[in-house]
Amino acid sequence: MDATTWLDDYARRMRRPERLEDLVRMADDRILAAVPELSADETFRHDLHASTRAHWRGLFAGLSREPFEPRPPAEAIDLARTIAGRGLDLAVLLASYRVGQRAVWQHITAYLDERIDDVALRSAVLVRFWDRTSLWLDTTVEALVGTYTREREQLQRGFLAIRLETVHDILDGVAVDVDAASNTLGYPLHHQHTAWVLWADDDLPAADVQRALEHTAAAVAAGIGAGGRLTVPSGARTLWCWSSTPGRAAAVIPDALSHARVHAATGTPAPGVAGFRRSHREALAAQTVAAAVPRPVTAYRDVELACLATGLGGSPAARELIRRELGPLAADDEPTVLLRGTLLRYLTLGGDARRAGERLSVHPNTVRYRVRRAEELLGRPVADRRAYIELALHILDAYGSVAAIPDRPG
Known part of the structure; x- marks a missing residue:
């Protein structure tokens, strides 16, 4: 058997769905560990997984073909656009490919060590595989640097750049002039906000994505009865949205999702700049849950316990749970602490006084x-919200006070 035949057989086996997904997970786990910026939220993780999967498929499809003509996958271009659109440095994109290249090389060398005893054949396979993967990655990186640069230039030239910077400052907790920021965004930050994230299925044609997202965002805002709406792109197939609502938002989002291939994750209504951040953080947590179990709409209020149990939302979500569920019962004075301890013991023992x-x-x-x-x-x-109250009591019992809960982002 020569190197070409061996690689052809190898590629055919690696294209099987279960083997392909193993390779995607292997590469992405290493990339996310080395480049934490890409694990910030579900949009990044989704775009990374789609890009890695497309790279493996493209490489295996052309590994033994002549001529070998590498072409950057559309999914890789989407990831480069997402990185640029979020304002991340080009170094993040380049680092992901350096880590990915090492992962590919470690995979193939370990694979060959297990399966080829013939030193000459092993050497020939390694040389051919390395030549092809190097050409594939070099061609891809060169094209994606161009994509990233063009995307950044467009954002920096336009008003969108100012809006994005203002939104990211607010979400990062930077102090802003609320009136000036409201004018910049064309959106009233003083009001109550409901945040949601919209994303399109991978099989929705790229030309239809933005229209579908914007149409759905408008329908959702209209259904809520929003006094204002703000949308900013967070990826090639994802839109971050907020609606300004004078009162609590109605549960109408499922009816507004007329497009079958657009999904939504929603936060809970909250007031002011802090509420703008909090509702968005909740929507991102709900989106992460939705990635595991796809559904048209995932509301944070329906998956809050799961989010808290798995660490989604971080310390801010735990503090908000305590504030909302316990209210005055979260006070630190001795009589209130005694009441809390008794209630927790009563609940953990099944309500047996x-x-x-x-x-x-x-x-x-x-x-x-x-x-x-x-x-x-x-x-x-207590019976009205027992699970939520009991979880809040457990958290407060463990840390002693809200102030003692360590800061940890979601």
């Missing part, structure tokens, strides 16, 4: 009294 009293060395009636006092502070029966 007798067993809770034994654990706390008090009479069951004392437990019942403290639970009633805690419910008065909550403003509702």
Whole structure:
């Protein structure tokens, strides 16, 4: 068997879906570990996975062909545009390809070590594989640097650059003049906001994506009854959106998603600049859940417990849960801490006042009294929101106070 025949057989085996996905995960895990900017949110991760998958497919399709004519996949171009559109440095794009190149080389050398004993054949395969992958990557990187540069130049020249910079400053917690920022964005930051993320399926033609996203964004905002709408692109197939609502937003987003290949993830309504950030952070967390279980709409309020349990949303989400669910019961004074501890013990023991009293060395009636006092502070029966209240109590019991919860981004 010669090198060409061996590589042809290798490529055919690697194109099988399960083998291909193993290679995508292997490469992307290394890239995300080395280039953390690309793990910032689901849009980055999605575009990276799509790009890596397309690279493997293209490489395997042409590995043994003559002539070998590498062409950058459309998905790789989308990733370069996303990186440029988010204002990340060109070094992020180049680093991802350096790490990816090492991952490819480590894969093929380990693979050959296991399967080829003939030193001459192994050497011939390595030389041919390296020549082809090097040409593939060099051609791709050269093309993507051009894509990145053009995208950045367009953004920097236009008003979109100013809007994007203002939005990213707000999301990064930079202090802004709210009136000036509202004028720049053409959007009232003083109001209450509902944030959502829209993204299009991979099989929706590129020429139709922006029209579908914008149409859906307009339909959602109209359904909510928004007093203002702000949209900014966050990737080739993703749109970040906010609507300004004078009151709580109605649950109408599913009805507004008329396009079957556009999906939405929504945050909860929240006021002011802090609410602009918080609702967006929740929408991104919901989008991450939706990536695992695709559905037309994923609302943060429906997946909040799953997000908190898996670390999505970070410390801000945990603090917001405590503020919203416990209210005055989150205070640090000794009587309130006593009520909280009793309520937590009561809930963890299945609502059994007798067993809770034994654990706390008090009479069951004392437990019942403290639970009633805690419910008065909550403003509702514990049973109405038991899972949420119990989780908030556990977090506060572990850290002692809201202030002690360590800062950790979502």
